[in-house]
Amino acid sequence: xxxxxxxxxxxxxxxxxxxxxxxxxxxxxxxxxxxxLLGRQILAVPHAPGGVTTRPVEASDVxxxxxxxxxxxxxxxxxxxxxxxQAVEHWAQAEEFTPHATPGQLRAFLAxxxxxxxxxxxxxxxxxxxxxxxxxxxxxxxxxxxTPSALYGDLRILRAEALHRLYDAETALEVLAPLETExxxxxxxxxxxxxxxxxxxxxxALLTHGGNxxxxxxxLLQASTVYFRLLDVQAAALRDTGAxxxxxxxxxxxxxxxxxxxxxxxxxxxxxxxxxxxxxxAEASRRLEQVAPLFEDTSAADRTSMRAHLxxxxxxxxxxxxxxxxxxxxxxxxCDQVLRWCDRGAHFLAGHPDDALxxxxxxxxxxxxxxxxxxxxxxRAYRDMAHSLDxxxxxxxxxxxxxxxxxxxxxxxxxxxxFAEETADAALCAMVTDLxxxxxxxxxxxxxxxxxxxxxxxxxxxxxxxxxxxxxxxxxxxEGNARHDPDHAEFAELTDRIKDAERHHFWERASxxxxxxxxxxxxxxxxxxxxxxxRDDPPFDPDQLTRFLAAYHSAAPGxxxxxxxxxxxxxxxxxxxxxLATPDGGLRTDVRRLGDHTLGALEAHQxxxxxxxxxxxxxxxxxxIGLADLVPPDFxxxxxxxxxxxxxxxxxxxxxxxxxxxxxxxxxxxxTAIGVVxxxxxxxxxxxxxxxxxxxxxxxxxxxxxxxxxxGARKAVCHLAGWLGPERLRATPLTGDRATVAAxxxxxxxxxxxxGRTEVLQIITHGVTAPGExxxxxxxxxxxTLETGQVLMSRMCFEEVLLTVCSTGLRVPxxxxxxxxxxxxxxxxxxxxxxxxxxxxxxxxxxxxxAGAAFVLASPVPIRPGLAMRHSAEWIxxxxxxxxxxxxxxxxAVALLDKGDxxxxxxxxxxxxxxxxx
Numbered sequence: 001x002x003x004x005x006x007x008x009x010x011x012x013x014x015x016x017x018x019x020x021x022x023x024x025x026x027x028x029x030x031x032x033x034x035x036x037l038l039g040r041q042i043l044a045v046p047h048a049p050g051g052v053t054t055r056p057v058e059a060s061d062v063x064x065x066x067x068x069x070x071x072x073x074x075x076x077x078x079x080x081x082x083x084x085x086q087a088v089e090h091w092a093q094a095e096e097f098t099p100h101a102t103p104g105q106l107r108a109f110l111a112x113x114x115x116x117x118x119x120x121x122x123x124x125x126x127x128x129x130x131x132x133x134x135x136x137x138x139x140x141x142x143x144x145x146x147t148p149s150a151l152y153g154d155l156r157i158l159r160a161e162a163l164h165r166l167y168d169a170e171t172a173l174e175v176l177a178p179l180e181t182e183x184x185x186x187x188x189x190x191x192x193x194x195x196x197x198x199x200x201x202x203x204x205a206l207l208t209h210g211g212n213x214x215x216x217x218x219x220l221l222q223a224s225t226v227y228f229r230l231l232d233v234q235a236a237a238l239r240d241t242g243a244x245x246x247x248x249x250x251x252x253x254x255x256x257x258x259x260x261x262x263x264x265x266x267x268x269x270x271x272x273x274x275x276x277x278x279x280x281x282a283e284a285s286r287r288l289e290q291v292a293p294l295f296e297d298t299s300a301a302d303r304t305s306m307r308a309h310l311x312x313x314x315x316x317x318x319x320x321x322x323x324x325x326x327x328x329x330x331x332x333x334x335c336d337q338v339l340r341w342c343d344r345g346a347h348f349l350a351g352h353p354d355d356a357l358x359x360x361x362x363x364x365x366x367x368x369x370x371x372x373x374x375x376x377x378x379x380r381a382y383r384d385m386a387h388s389l390d391x392x393x394x395x396x397x398x399x400x401x402x403x404x405x406x407x408x409x410x411x412x413x414x415x416x417x418x419f420a421e422e423t424a425d426a427a428l429c430a431m432v433t434d435l436x437x438x439x440x441x442x443x444x445x446x447x448x449x450x451x452x453x454x455x456x457x458x459x460x461x462x463x464x465x466x467x468x469x470x471x472x473x474x475x476x477x478x479e480g481n482a483r484h485d486p487d488h489a490e491f492a493e494l495t496d497r498i499k500d501a502e503r504h505h506f507w508e509r510a511s512x513x514x515x516x517x518x519x520x521x522x523x524x525x526x527x528x529x530x531x532x533x534x535r536d537d538p539p540f541d542p543d544q545l546t547r548f549l550a551a552y553h554s555a556a557p558g559x560x561x562x563x564x565x566x567x568x569x570x571x572x573x574x575x576x577x578x579x580l581a582t583p584d585g586g587l588r589t590d591v592r593r594l595g596d597h598t599l600g601a602l603e604a605h606q607x608x609x610x611x612x613x614x615x616x617x618x619x620x621x622x623x624x625i626g627l628a629d630l631v632p633p634d635f636x637x638x639x640x641x642x643x644x645x646x647x648x649x650x651x652x653x654x655x656x657x658x659x660x661x662x663x664x665x666x667x668x669x670x671x672t673a674i675g676v677v678x679x680x681x682x683x684x685x686x687x688x689x690x691x692x693x694x695x696x697x698x699x700x701x702x703x704x705x706x707x708x709x710x711x712g713a714r715k716a717v718c719h720l721a722g723w724l725g726p727e728r729l730r731a732t733p734l735t736g737d738r739a740t741v742a743a744x745x746x747x748x749x750x751x752x753x754x755x756g757r758t759e760v761l762q763i764i765t766h767g768v769t770a771p772g773e774x775x776x777x778x779x780x781x782x783x784x785t786l787e788t789g790q791v792l793m794s795r796m797c798f799e800e801v802l803l804t805v806c807s808t809g810l811r812v813p814x815x816x817x818x819x820x821x822x823x824x825x826x827x828x829x830x831x832x833x834x835x836x837x838x839x840x841x842x843x844x845x846x847x848x849x850x851a852g853a854a855f856v857l858a859s860p861v862p863i864r865p866g867l868a869m870r871h872s873a874e875w876i877x878x879x880x881x882x883x884x885x886x887x888x889x890x891x892x893a894v895a896l897l898d899k900g901d902x903x904x905x906x907x908x909x910x911x912x913x914x915x916x917x918x
Contacts, residue, residue: 007045008057011038015065022072032073036093039066043100063100064108070094071112074119087116107136107155114158119313121354123165124397127823128527130159134825154179154226159825161233166397167404169237171824176234183227191227192220193256228257235270240408244277263310265291272321281328288321295319312348316357319345323364327371338368359388363412370419379425382416386431389413390539395531396440398522399774400819403837406436410837421577426589427542430579430680433570434540437650438678441841444850445685447530487524491517491793499784515817515827518775521789522821540681542587548684548917549583552644556918557691558884560673562643567635568680571651578631580638581680590632598629606652609861617861618910620662621903627663636663644673644886646683646917650839654811655860657910659893667897673890675855676915678841686917688799688854690884693757696724696876697747697798698733701765704780713764716869720762720876728880730759739765739782748794748851760879761798762872764865767806767844772816772833774842779805791847800855800885801848804872808844809860809913812836845915855885855916864908871896871912889914 018031039062074090091113098106110133117126134155156179160172183191193199203220206213235250251270258267268291275284294311295318323341326334342365349358366381389412393405406413413432420428434442494517501510545566552564566581575593580586594602601623608614616622628636630653639645640663647658658676661668668674677683698720700713714735721733734743747761768785770776775789818831836842845858857875859868874892879885896909 007038007042011035011042011057011062011065014038015069018069028073032069035069036066039063039097043097059100060102060105063097064102064105066097067094067101067105067109068112070097071109071115074112074116084120087120103137107133107138110136111155111158114162118158118161118165121165121356121392123162124393124395124401124526124823126158126162127166128523130155130162131523131823131825134159154230157226157229157233160237163824164233164237164240166393166401167240167408168401168824169240171820171828172233172237173241174828175825176230176237179226180230180234183223183230186223187220187227190253191224191231191257193260194221194224195256195260225257228254232270239274239277244274248274248278261306263306265294266310266314269314269318269321276321276324276328279328281325284321285325285329288318288325291318312352315348316345316352316354316361319348320357320360320364323361323368327364327367335368335371338364338371342368355388355391359385359392359409359412362388363415366416366419375423378419379423379428382419383428383431385412386416386428386435387539390435390439394443395526396443397526397823398819398821399815399836399840399842400821400824400834402440402840403819403834406837410436417572417577420589421572421591424589426579426587429577429589430542430568430581430587431540433568433577433579433650434679434681437568437570437648437839438682438841439539439838441678441846441849442682442685444525445682447528448850448852449685487520488793491520491524491789494520495790514773514776517789518773518817519820519822519827521775521792523823525792526821526823540679542581543585544684545581545680546583546585546587548687549581550585552583555687555689556884558882558887559918560643560884560887560890562641562672564644564646565638565642566646566648566677566680566683567631567639568648569631569650569653571653576630576653578635579680580635582638588635590635592630592632595629597623598625601625602652605656609655614862616903616907617657618660618903618906619656620660621906625662626665627661627668639663640668640672642672644675646675646677646680648677648679648683654809654839657861657906657913659889659913660897660906660910667901669890669893670897673886674914675886675889675917676913677917678839678846683917686849686854688753688758688918690758690800690855690918694760694880695728695730695757696720696760696762696880697730699739699744699747699761699763699765700733700735701739701763701780701782702735703782704766705782705784706768706780707766710764710766710865712865712869716764716873717762720873723877724880737782741781741784741786744779744781744786745790745794747798748791748796750797752795753797753799753852758800759798760800760802760876761796762802762804762876764804764869764872767803767808769807769810771812772814774812774815774836774840777808777810777812777844779803779808779844788842788844788847791844791851794851796852799853800879801853801857802872802875803844803848803856803858804865804868805844806859806862808858809911809915811840811843811860849915855914855918857885857889857912857914859911859913861911863911867896867909868912871909884918885916886914886918 014031014035018028018035021028021031042057042062043059070090070093074087094109098109101109110129114126114129114133117123117129156175160175163169163172163175192203203217206217231250231254235247235254238244238250239247248271251267251274255264255267258264268287272284272287272291275281275287294307295315319341323338323345326337326341331337342361345357345361349361362381362385366378366385369375369377369381389409392409393402396402413436416428417432419425420432494513498510498513498517501507501513549564549566553559563583565583568579568581570577570579572591575591577589577591579589601619604623605619608616619625626636627639631639645668649656649658658674659669661674677686698717700710700717702710702712702714704710717733717735721729744763750759753759763779766780768778768780768787770778775792776787778785778787778790813836815834815836816831817834818827819834819836820827820831843858843860845856848856857872871892874895875888878888878891883891893912897906899905
């Protein structure tokens with residue numbers, strides 16, 4: 001018994017020494033190791049209430065103290081050089097103490113993990129941890145033996161900081177507003193400066209009065225610490241919302257705490273940045289000179305762990321600000337100065353990687369190279385910048401964060417794109433435009449398509465074929481777990497509640513539940529456990545694309561004769577930037593200036609699509625426009641000489657009827673198969689092997705729950721079923737009352753594709769559009785509507801899908817709910833509509849791609865059911881005669897054109913588009 005008490009006494013003494021050293025900014029690694037060892041020994045003592053052996057301290061006290069130390073070691077450790085894998089192992093060691101902790105202690109522990117995630121540039125992980133911590137009860141128990149109860153401040157500050165790091169400064173300020181009101185009520189004169197004797201005099205009086213005085217004083221000091229941190233996050237958010245003066249005032253209020261903690265350089269750096277934002281270069285330079293000794297004088301004796309840590313994590317930012325000040329000053333030799341500061345910044349980044357800072361430094365490097373007329377150096381720097389920006393938000397986090405990230409960084413992308421245009425740098429054009437077009441979609445496609453993945457710490461050199469099976473098993477296990485967790489069950493429950501509310505005409509409740517379900521879907525997709533299995537691939541690899549194009553015919557029997565090319569289009573103010581990739585490794589770029597007639601035709605087509613019932617849908621025929629009016633004429637000639645063209649449109653070009661595009665008066669489709677892809681990097685990801693056994697599943701809704709009846713649907717399904725015969729049908733066709741949401745949902749969850757066999761799914765019904773709800777569009781079944789969000793949650797065996805449905809290729813341009821996913825916390829009472837950026841691939845077509853389809857036949861505009869069903873029938877006949885999907889679509893379109901190619905005829909089916917790469 002005495003030995004146990006001795007352990008406890010030593011533990012408490014060691015704990016006091018640990019925090020004393022930590023508060024003094026001294027190294028704590030050895031003390032931390034001893035503390036955790038003693039904690040394990042104490043917790044190993046059997047606890048038998050009323051028995052002989054009892055612990056002298058509660059298990060929760062020990063666990064709480066040790067977990068606090070685990071958090072402190074990573075968030076303020078001097079070296080800061082742990083790899084991601086080492087950090088994961090560190091947190092894993094802490095897990096042995098969590099079963100003994102109270103909910104409040106777990107809450108503080110998760111807050112510490114969130115703080116570390118923010119420090120390491122993983123704002124998405126920080127948000128998920130804050131969500132998890134928020135769900136735990138704050139027991140508000142008094143700190144045992146002096147253990148700090150709020151090491152990381154209020155959770156709202158952590159949430160706001162994570163939101164700011166994800167470029168959502170407006171929401172960050174909204175999160176901070178109520179906390180600032182609470183703190184202002186407690187501290188009406190602002191946070192207390194502990195270095196100011198006048199400010200500390202009232203607290204000294206409280207300490208001498210006895211009673212609750214010491215507790216009140218401690219509470220005020222703790223509130224001041226939280227207040228100072230609020231000012232820090234608030235200032236950064238204000239700066240990013242275009243208010244540098246307000247940000248500067250907030251940083252000046254924060255300066256006393258910076259000084260009190262012997263880290264004035266942290267505040268001076270922020271003030272220098274605000275001065276640069278205001279254009280006050282001289283003032284910024286003066287402040288940077290004040291902090292120079294910490295970052296430049298390697299012989300300085302003041303190297304406590306906190307100051308060394310600040311030097312490590314802010315050194316690159318210091319160098320960036322120096323580079324910006326040199327560039328803006330335009331003094332003699334500024335280019336050389338900028339490059340020297342960028343080199344120093346790279347040295348700091350080697351010790352503490354930060355992709356956002358790396359991108360900023362690469363941008364400064366590119367500008368300096370341009371100033372020296374070094375085009376090659378500028379091109380390298382811009383490519384590195386684009387790659388770093390891609391790494392900042394490699395995991396898509398939903399419409400809001402993805403859009404805000406792209407908006408915030410768009411000026412840098414546009415700068416690189418302008419340079420690429422000036423220098424005809426096709427590779428740089430391809431990289432940047434791919435990141436601006438549906439990058440989140442290609443990332444998700446990569447997640448869904450790849451069989452072999454490795455962990456973030458591994459490199460390409462560490463992966464070999466021997467690991468493939470194990471990694472594929474891990475991927476499958478992670479995917480299986482992801483699809484059977486409580487979040488997925490909650491999604492299904494919310495779907496049922498929405499349908500029930502709609503059946504009873506409780507529209508307000510249905511709308512509220514739909515928003516809640518959209519937020520849940522955002523969270524599920526953002527924290528998918530499979531993300532950590534993905535290796536960091538480059539955003540666009542021209543060699544991978546050209547290899548794919550070169551091997552196109554050998555890998556896809558049944559394709560059209562002639563070579564395959566890829567054409568990417570990107571709308572610019574001065575015209576359309578076109579990029580052409582050919583199988584011989586060629587990559588060319590050029591800008592097509594648009595004439596007044598072409599611009600007027602595009603505007604007229606957009607107006608037509610906004611009509612309640614659009615009629616003039618064959619854009620090319622009605623306006624006399626050809627492919628060479630939108631792309632350089634030599635690119636148009638190259639396309640028409642090729643057998644297949646993989647086309648990646650952009651912006652309003654997505655809604656053009658590309659199947660009936662014309663060149664020199666004739667239809668391009670008569671000689672060239674056209675497959676639409678969201679961006680160039682997704683083309684190889686949409687690859688599949690169309691050879692082997694082909695089977696069909698047919699579903700026709702003749703009495704949809706919305707819209708007019710479709711009597712031809714049952715007839716078309718029965719006709720096709722008779723032609724195919726039972727041996728080429730996967731299951732009995734579904735029509736009439738059997739064509740329900742549950743029946744389609746079952747098909748969508750039929751599992752991954754089977755190697756050596758191709759399953760085809762046809763759906764004939766009406767489409768349901770939802771212009772302000774990215775997950776809300778759907779297809780009308782006999783009993784209800786199946787929505788895009790439900791398709792996204794599925795994993796099906798069908799690699800080829802025919803959506804004989806209106807408007808299933810229509811992209812949603814805005815999220816009227818504001819795009820606030822569950823990771824953002826509660827949405828505002830009055831959400832502001834969010835205009836989506838980045839050419840978001842969010843149509844029903846793309847949901848089917850994510851669910852497993854490589855090829856989808858659909859339309860972004862209304863189509864006439866009769867001709868659409870005839871087109872699908874033509875496609876099925878040719879597909880089952882051995883043609884590849886794109887070639888079958890080409891021949892089906894030619895068959896309809898042979899029946900009549902006047903606008904009055906083509907208007908009825910012009911929107912039918914082949915989405916895919918085969």
